[in-house]
Amino acid sequence: MPDVIMPRLSDTMEEGELSRWMKQVGDEIHKGDVLAEIETDKATMDLEAFDNGILEQLLVVAGALVPIGAPVARIGDGSNIVAEGAAPAAPAAPAAPAAAAPVAVAAAATPTVIPPADTPTPATPTAAQTGELRTSPLARKIGREHGIDLHTVAGTGPQGRITRTDVDRAILAQEAAASAVPTAPRAAAPAAAAPVAAAPAAVSADSVSVPVSRIRAVTARRLTESQAVPHFFLTNVVNVERLVAFRADVNESLAALGTKISLNDLFVRASAVALRAHPEVNASWGDGVILRHDHVNVGVAVATDDGLLVPVVTDADQKSLGAIATETRALAGLARTGSLSLAQMSGGTFTISNLGMFGIDSFTAVLNPPEAGILAIGAATDVPAVRDGVLVTIPTVKITLTVDHRVLDGAVAAAFLRDLTILLEEPLRIVL
């Protein structure tokens, strides 16, 4: 009888959390029925049946992390129904022989050396493969002290256990990556705040370790990867006086339709238009070649309770402001409820991160690999200016572009940022 296995639902997926069973043992199953919900590193998706029959056995409990290809349930003709209570709690781990001391009198000739529960399995898969994070307490302690996410560390101990050696290696790699940050031209004063980068926290006796969500684990891994990318930052101050007025005008005329656009929507649209005019920026590093993308797909960083998600507005240069506003709002809503599909988070060619609503003046964002650029947008701030001999205030926004130096040089990126600034300062051009 066919086993239902954990499918590969994304390219970066190594394991999935079987978050909820939608069928019970004994249920009649038709091909295409949703058996369970699976939470991958990117999204929550449905696990559909490929066979007709009776659900005979659930092999993992809800909440279990299951590696790709591991069986999660069994569908048959109903003759081998196994009660739910019999479901093994640990997926993928071969049933470990009881760890109790051998007491058989027949074993007289062997001194008692209790094998640890994990020695019988010779293979040493990584924690990511088994779906279990096996770590020594010492590895956890050192990892905590150095801000190492153990999910990103390959364990070389028995059964893939992450030990001190493995964490030490990861710390060295982290230090090497940190020292590889280039001394690229920085137009702005060194800005410390990255939107999501987690600095290793000082550990004290009262530190509390908070388990990380899947999203946070993936974020940590991908942002750590991005630290290996040589990058630099360019900052510009945009006069948004006309942009703000333009938005007010637009919203007034859209009011009848019940739609509103945000400043961020204007930034998405303006970036898309600028990217279309600068195809060298709408690109990514592809292992020895630079990939220039046909489509301009702008990702919008959305903070959720579980972590950072980046839904993508596809072909943003082809869409009206109203369409971008509606779509972005819908995507952000899905992000906050954890129901974004994989497709809705894939294919971005550029990302916008906006912390203006928190009053952040300016910041530098961490690249979202493999994209070559990410734009960090600060809050609108009134600054004094002299106009016609009169002191006035004008609203400005600081925008900071982080650039993959392998793809772009400073002058090219600066030209893009200059044109983007012009678009934002003369907003009618955004809709042309």
Add this chain to the structure above:
Amino acid sequence: MNTEVATTRTITYRQALNETLRAELERDDKVFLIGEEIGVFEGSYKITAGLLEDFGPDRVIDAPIAEEGFVGAALGAAMLGMRPVVEIMTINFSLIAIDQIVNHAAKMRSMFAGQVSIPLVIRMPGGGGQQLAATHSQNLEVWYAHIPGLKVVAPSTPADAKALLTAAIRDDDPVIFLENLSLYSAKGEVSNDEQVAEIGKAAVVKTGTDLTIVSYSRGTTTALEVARQLETEGLSIEVVDLRSLRPLDRDTICASVKKTGHAVVFEDDWLSYGIGAEISATIGEGVFDFLDAPVRRVAAAEVPLPYAKSLEKAALPSAADLARVVREVLNISSTPNDK
């Protein structure tokens, strides 16, 4: 007086015990010895050689074969201020006297609200490997180490045999003094000066950085042998000799494992509920965050010890067993000669 002269000699564990008994008999006339065949026959293992001749039958008393009786007699004497040193021929025979030891010696100070103390020492050798078969080869130390009110010491060297026996005789509480048949002829440097150990202190007998072996008595000797062998392979092993099973020096154990992150307990008793279980729990409770691998135990096979030489050898924990487990804990593949 003359500090220039050599102050140590190399003597056997047996000789160290004999000299210490002699010294204490000389020092304090409240000290007396009692046990089976310790006088005329000079003890089954010759620990009391020459003492009857020099101190007479009032202080070196040959007892009938009645462990409960002569332990009880010694206990009564201790209550009245004497300092008896009992020899039980082997730990196996102490089971006959266990009511006197556990229900009386260990309890009286508490149950009589401190009106009496029991300055009693009960010496008893244990250990297998002599082809004495199942009933004469046991390591029952944990039976006594379990009991509040007793102190249990287990020296591994002639120097510790001297220092711990001196301390035991001068202690005002009952002390179970565990010897090991295979250590009696072991030689080591012993100070000529009076040495009084502090009961309840373990010793780091070899320093290392990769892994801690915790052992006691005969096991410490094997642990040192294995540690030195592994050192030639580049492994740095620390060896902690417990010396005292009760009180247990948890601080020294934890400090060592905190440094090395790995621990193996090498014990002569059976594994289940044994000394290693207590050490392992101590480490888990004390330095969990510093463990890089589970604590492992190497102990005797869980069978009555066989008489046949080959089976007896196979059932006792060996240096090769210990070396293999050390390598497993450090995740190092073993070499063929570990078989």
